[in-house]
Amino acid sequence: MDEYQIVRGMLLRIGRGVAASTPLAQAVLQWAEPHRTWLMATPAKADKPLRWKTLLKAVAAARPLGEVRPHALELAERLAELLAFGPVDRGLLSVMVACDRLPRVDQLVRIAATHGHDLPTLLGELAGAEPHEAVRLVRQSPVLRLGLAGFNANRQGLVEVDIYWTLERLLDRAPAQGEEMIDTLVGIRQSSRLTLDDFAHVADAAFLVQLLRGAMGAQAAGINILIHGPPGTGKTELARTLAAAAQAALHGVGEVDEDGQEPTRWDRVNALQLAQRLLARRTGAVLLFDEMEDLIGDARPSGGDWVTKRSGSKIFVNRLLEANPVPVIWTTNAIGNVDDAILRRMSFILKLDLPTRMAGRRMLDRIAREEGVEPGAALEHLLDAAPETTTVLRVAARAGKLAGEADGGARPAEALVRALRGGELPIGEVGPLDLELYEADTPLGPLFDRIGAGGETDVSLLLTGPPGTGKTALADHLARMLDRPLVTKRASDLLSAYVGETEARIARAFAEARQRGAVLFFDEADSLLFDRSTARTSWEVSQVNELLTWLDRHPLPVVAATNHGWKLDPATLRRFVFKLDLRPLGRERAERAFQRFFGMPAPAGLSEVSGLTPGDFAVVARQLRHAPAGDARGVVDRLAREVACKPEAGGKIGF
DSSP: OOHHHHHHHHHHHHTTTOOTTSHHHHHHHHHHGGGHHHHOSSOOOTTSOOOHHHHHHHHHHOOOOOOOOOHHHHHHHHHHHHTTOOHHHHHHHHHHHHHHHOHHHHHHHHHHHHTTOOHHHHHHHHTTOOTTTHHHHHHTOHHHHTTSEEEEEOTTSOEEEEEOHHHHHHHHHOOOSSHHHHHHHHOOEEOOSOOGGGGTTOTTHHHHHHHHHHHHHHTOSSOEEEEEOSTTSOHHHHHHHHHHHTTOEEEETTOOOTTOOOOOHHHHHHHHHHHHHHHTTOSSEEEEEOSTHHHHOSOEEOSTTOEESOOSOHHHHHHHHHHOSSOEEEEESOGGGSOHHHHTTOSEEEEOOOOOHHHHHHHHHHHHHHHTOOOOHHHHHHHHHOGGGGGGHHHHHHHHHHTTOSSSSHHHHHHHHHHHTTTOOOOOOOOOOOGGGOEESSOHHHHHHHHHHHOOSOOEEEEEOSTTSOHHHHHHHHHHHTTOOEEEEOHHHHOOSSTTHHHHHHHHHHHHHHHHTOEEEESSGGGTSBOGGGOSSHHHHHHHHHHHHHHHHOOSOEEEEESOGGGBOGGGGGGOSEEEEEEOOOHHHHHHHHHHHHSSOOOGGGGGOOSOOHHHHHHHHHHHHHSOOSSHHHHHHHHHHHHHTSTTOOSOOOO
16 A cells, blocks of 8 residues: 555545535645645646546546655555554554655545544545444554554544554664564663673572573463562663573563653553564564563552552453563562562562672672773772672773773762662771681681581571670671671661560561571670560560561571670570670780781780770771870780770789
């Protein structure tokens, strides 16, 4: 179907039984006057007005002129072939594209609509439908159902043809036939910059690759994978990596294009349906639907990552998930946005957290190589202290390079992490931990080596001892050794004045640790696990019971620390695999600590100071940055003053 055929067919239909004196006939004649040579094989003399009957008679007898078909109609024809449209749908697509892109057709359609013609009926007949079937076939046509085009009323109430987002992109870009056309319609193919090694912390990655391979090989319908997790955890990059590992072409559905055109919710839904139809008969394709909230309905953001006031048909979404012939990877920041009915239709649901320290270091090394920067110690320390640093490594490296910074982007990374944390900066790295500086009833070095080599996750430590003996640092060391994040909960984080709220916070703390695969650390444990015989109210007993119950069930590492071990409930002890009592340093370890912190041999006077802990050495080391001591004896005096400040300061250790 070419432009002349469309115009000719429209003229014959709207002119049928219309008198020359009617407003419709006069409007058409006015439109036809500039086009009389194009319209008529033997056009009327230019010096005479074009008459109504002459126009209709000439058009009825004329034949197509064999002109070159407009490129817009060529694209419509190719698209109809790709979608395997029938004759009527093929004709309807061409006619609707002509109404939008060909001025002569557009003007004639407007005249017809202005003078009372029903536009769907008129275009349906032009497409080849019988008059009594035209409206039904147009309304049910995949041209409309796939969101390629539709009908809308303008401000004057007149119905117009509206070309939608996906088809508009195709017509604007005018791609060549073949894969370029598929990419324009479905979405540009996504390429992966990472490998599965970068997602070594994702235990199910290999399974998901096999699932995609099996789904494509069997051409199975209804295969959906949902990846959820906080922003910046790499959900989209993981989807790209999975598809690449499965040797699949991954298309991002309904995403903002390079021209900055933003799709609506229905644009994205229609793009998904169109992609499914286009790729259904092709093998080796996977679709990516980022931000799954767009599928659920016209949601509005609320607090955090949650959305409210969702709308749209749940049945429609459910059927869409059950029948999709091409596997889809979905992503969302918060799984709470997704209805249970949708979750039950997922083939697999993956919770993605921030990468582990080891994975973060690998990402840093790779991005540094790709961006041509040399990361400094500050960036490495920030990465260890704040796992979300991995989400900004590339942009920070580029910013640092452009600014001429020599630290690989530490300054912009710190600024971005500060913003992500709402102004809270992570605590600086504590540095390597020397287990030989710990005075304990059990040698810590061999014990931690066995814990690290064993691979078991149900290890738990109860750390008791006076302040400064390194309990918090030991919990952090365990997390680093196991390559797990550390979730720290203090009494102030958990205790609440409202009945039942403390128990709820305790449950959420264990849930957070499970979700992140983290080491859970309870500081000030005596405030949470105090002796129930000293409780004054029933709800205090309930709080201790809640924590003890969760300690029994929790499958991941737990550490609890207290300065007042004698205050703990007796039932606490059997909840921990190892009970480690940390004491002040003996002579040998005190001398070792002096050498390590101050870089000089310990003087003889150090043995006169009792009750020293690693914390005392750390405090004096910070003092020396601002007020240097004259000699080693002056350092010992500083240490003695630190010990004297302690309420429990005693006499000589007695070596």
